[in-house]
Every structure is written in C-alpha cells, then in structure tokens.
Amino acid sequence: MNLIAVSSHQPVTAEDGCQDPVLLNDWHVVGYSTDFVAGTVYPVRLLERELIVWRSADGQVHVWEDLCIHRGARLSKGWISNDAVVCPYHGWNYDSSGACTLMPAAPDEPPMKKAKAFPYGAVERYGFVWTCLGQPETDIPVFPEWVDEAFMKVHSGPYVYAANGFRAVENFIDASHFPFVHAGLNGVMDKPDRLEPYTVEEVDTGLRSSEVRVFQPWGDARGMPLVAFYTYHTFRPLVGYFSKRTQDADAQGQVVNDHSDTFTTLFTVQPVDAVNCIVRICAAMNVSPRPDPALVSSRADVVYGQDRGIVESQRPQRIPADLRYELHHRTDLMGQRYRSWLRNKGIRYGVI
Ligand code: FES
Ligand SMILES: [Fe+2]
Structure with missing residues (x-):
C-alpha cells in the first residue's frame, strides 16, 4: 500500500518521522x-x-512537503511571487497545482514533468486548516454545532504542550481532575464531586460517554455557578469533543433554574512529534445572554494552561495504551476506553 499517495511521487524525506499508517491516513489540524x-x-x-502552508490568490490553502525536489532546499525559506512558491536556492517556481513553471537558469525551456512540489490533502473546516499526509480513510469529523446559528463560536489557543497528544486528549475527556486542576472554576477542591457511574459506547463517530454530572462554581465565561452534565466524545485519536448541558445553580450546587443551555468544545491536537503537540479549540454555546467572546477565550486560556502544567508532567510521556500500565478506576472509564480504542486501531506511534 502506498501510504503517501496524495502526490504521485514521494519526497525522499518521507522515510523520516512517523510511519504509523493510522495517523498518516488521518486528518490533523495544523493551524x-x-x-x-x-x-x-x-x-x-x-x-x-516538515511542511509548508501557503494560500494562493484564489483563497485556496495548500499544504506541501517543505522540500524542493531539485536539491532538497526548504521551500519555507522561499517566498511567493506571481502566485507561485519560489525556492530560495535556484529560484524554481511552483504554482498552486505544485507544478514547476519556471527554472530561472533556463527560462525558455519548459520544466521537466517530474519537477513538482509534494502536495498533501488540505481542507479548511471550522476555522481550522486540516491536512492528511496519506490517504484519508475518513472525512474530517462533524462538529455538530458549527452550522447551527443559535450557537456562538469562539476559537481559543493555540496551546503548545511539551507533551504527548494522546495524553492531552485523555485529559480533555477526564472529569475527575476538575476540583484539583481547575479549583474554583470547574470544581471545588474542598468538596470534590462524587462521580456517578457512567457508560461509554463505541458509535459510528467514535467513542461516546453518557452524561457525567459535576458542579462548577465558575462554570463558564458568565461567571455563574452551574450544574454541568458532560457528554464526552472522541471523534478521532487526536480530535475530542464534549457537549456540556448546564443548569444554573446556587453557590452550594443546588439547581435554581433547570432550563438547559449547551456549551460544546471541539478539541484538536496537532501532533508535532510523539511528545510535543499543539492544542486548538473551538467552543460553541447557545447560552443567553451571549458572553463576550474575549472572556470565553481568556477563561479557556486559564483552564488549558492549568491542564498543560499537569499533562506536561505525566510520565511516561507516551500514553500507555496497554492497560496493564497505570491504574484504571471506574471513574476513568472514558480514558480507559480511549486507550483501548487507540490500541484496537493499531496505533503504534506515541503510545507504549
Ligand atoms: S533546490 Fe530548489 S531550486 Fe534548486
Ligand atoms: Fe482540565
């Protein structure tokens, strides 16, 4: 199977780095x-x-190998001229199809057919640029609230984690850390939530939990106490999501208004390598009144900054997908199932 088949030819650097077909054939956010x-x-x-991203004059975004086929120079050190990428070494021009259109040392000769860039799949969705280095086996996951105008959307990040991407996703689908890592915001350290049993099922769109109930003294950007019911979902190994149904509460955690608002988050991870990643999120909420987007984002900066500190400290850095390592309590069911799901997909890169 030719895993790098988006382009008909392969860069010689394709042997470097990750060779895991599950990850190479998936879509990843790069910005x-x-x-x-x-x-x-x-x-x-x-x-x-190493890749480049550039946008041609027609608005289309392109993701290519950061490599010129002529002598292997980095195109990222080049520039754009006449809507073409110019290699910084001998000035070859590559148009948006990836074809070389000009070799300045022989301007009257048509470039050889093999003189091409190495393009990969590139799609913009939900305000993110996604790329696939191989043959995509699924479409980009559906973010259900994206097309619903009742939901206000707020992007936050990027959050650069010196940590494994799977560890970052598992942290995102973990509710029992709230009272400790997010004390005063998503939980109360002196009165941690007792987590009731919940279930996790594998569905067409990934792994999905039933609702997990927690009390949040500062539950969202409005600064109000909330009782929150989280439904966690992992759409892809490096794309998480939760939908949080909320009810207004008093400071003691008693529900005072049982109308339900919804706050959801699409959580994307760019695996830079096995132990470094970049988290970017998009939140969608139908709460009323609508909060100031700047407050939503600054609250996310605090929360994900707290998470980063913990996730960067975890050892081993690569997540143990083998359940014999580390301990799994019933309250960790989502994380436990996530690890088994990674293992069952055959992922070998970034896991132990
Ligand atoms: S290495 Fe790019 S033009 Fe020569
Ligand atoms: Fe967290």
Missing part, C-alpha cells in the same frame, strides 16, 4: 484559517515531518 494569508510561506511541523 487556524486566519493564520495563513496569501503572499507568505509558513513552515509547520506534523508527525516529525
């Missing part, structure tokens, strides 16, 4: 759409592979 403006070449790193 926010707003990160990439036409006229500039941007370097990004994904699964130990």
Whole structure:
C-alpha cells in the first residue's frame, strides 16, 4: 500500500518521522484559517515531518512537503511571487497545482514533468486548516454545532504542550481532575464531586460517554455557578469533543433554574512529534445572554494552561495504551476506553 499517495511521487524525506499508517491516513489540524494569508510561506511541523502552508490568490490553502525536489532546499525559506512558491536556492517556481513553471537558469525551456512540489490533502473546516499526509480513510469529523446559528463560536489557543497528544486528549475527556486542576472554576477542591457511574459506547463517530454530572462554581465565561452534565466524545485519536448541558445553580450546587443551555468544545491536537503537540479549540454555546467572546477565550486560556502544567508532567510521556500500565478506576472509564480504542486501531506511534 502506498501510504503517501496524495502526490504521485514521494519526497525522499518521507522515510523520516512517523510511519504509523493510522495517523498518516488521518486528518490533523495544523493551524487556524486566519493564520495563513496569501503572499507568505509558513513552515509547520506534523508527525516529525516538515511542511509548508501557503494560500494562493484564489483563497485556496495548500499544504506541501517543505522540500524542493531539485536539491532538497526548504521551500519555507522561499517566498511567493506571481502566485507561485519560489525556492530560495535556484529560484524554481511552483504554482498552486505544485507544478514547476519556471527554472530561472533556463527560462525558455519548459520544466521537466517530474519537477513538482509534494502536495498533501488540505481542507479548511471550522476555522481550522486540516491536512492528511496519506490517504484519508475518513472525512474530517462533524462538529455538530458549527452550522447551527443559535450557537456562538469562539476559537481559543493555540496551546503548545511539551507533551504527548494522546495524553492531552485523555485529559480533555477526564472529569475527575476538575476540583484539583481547575479549583474554583470547574470544581471545588474542598468538596470534590462524587462521580456517578457512567457508560461509554463505541458509535459510528467514535467513542461516546453518557452524561457525567459535576458542579462548577465558575462554570463558564458568565461567571455563574452551574450544574454541568458532560457528554464526552472522541471523534478521532487526536480530535475530542464534549457537549456540556448546564443548569444554573446556587453557590452550594443546588439547581435554581433547570432550563438547559449547551456549551460544546471541539478539541484538536496537532501532533508535532510523539511528545510535543499543539492544542486548538473551538467552543460553541447557545447560552443567553451571549458572553463576550474575549472572556470565553481568556477563561479557556486559564483552564488549558492549568491542564498543560499537569499533562506536561505525566510520565511516561507516551500514553500507555496497554492497560496493564497505570491504574484504571471506574471513574476513568472514558480514558480507559480511549486507550483501548487507540490500541484496537493499531496505533503504534506515541503510545507504549
Ligand atoms: S533546490 Fe530548489 S531550486 Fe534548486
Ligand atoms: Fe482540565
């Protein structure tokens, strides 16, 4: 099977870095759409592979290997001219299809057919740029609230974790750390929530939990106490999601208004390598009145900053997908099932 088959030819550097077909054939976020403006070449790193992202004049975003086929120079050190990427070494021009259109040392000769860049799948969705280094086996996951105008959307991050991406996802689907890591915000350290039993099932869209109930003294950007019911979901190995149904509560955690609002989060992880990742999120909420987006984002900065401190401290850095390592309590069912799910998918990179 040719795993790097988006382009008909392979860069010689394709043997470097991650060789895990499950991850190579999946979609990964490499930035926010707003990160990439036409006229500039941007370097990004994904699964130990060096890539460039650039946007052509027609608005289309492109993700290529950061490599010129001529002598292996990095295209990220080049520039854009006439809507083409110019290699910084001998000035070869590559248009948005990846074809070389000009070799300045022989301007009257048509470039050889093999003179091409190495493009990968590139799609913009939910305000993110996604790429796939191999043959995508599934579409980009559906973020259900994205098309619902009743939901206000707020992007936050990027959060750069010196940590394993799977450890970051598992932290995102873990409710029992709230009173300790997010004391005063998502939980109360002196009065940790007792987590009732919940279930986890594998569905078409990934792994999904039943509702997990917690009390949150500062449950969202409105600064109100909430009783929250989390439904956790892992759409892909490195894409998580939760939907949080909330009820207004008093400071003691008693529900005072049982109408339900919903706050959801799409959690994306760019695996830079096995022990470094970049988290980017998009929250969607139908709460009323609508909070100031800047407050939503600054609250996310606090919460994910707290998470980062813990996740970066975890050892071993690579997540143990083998359940014989570490301990699994019934309250960790979502994380436990996530690890088994990774293992059953055959993932070998970034796990032990
Ligand atoms: S290495 Fe790119 S033009 Fe020569
Ligand atoms: Fe957290």
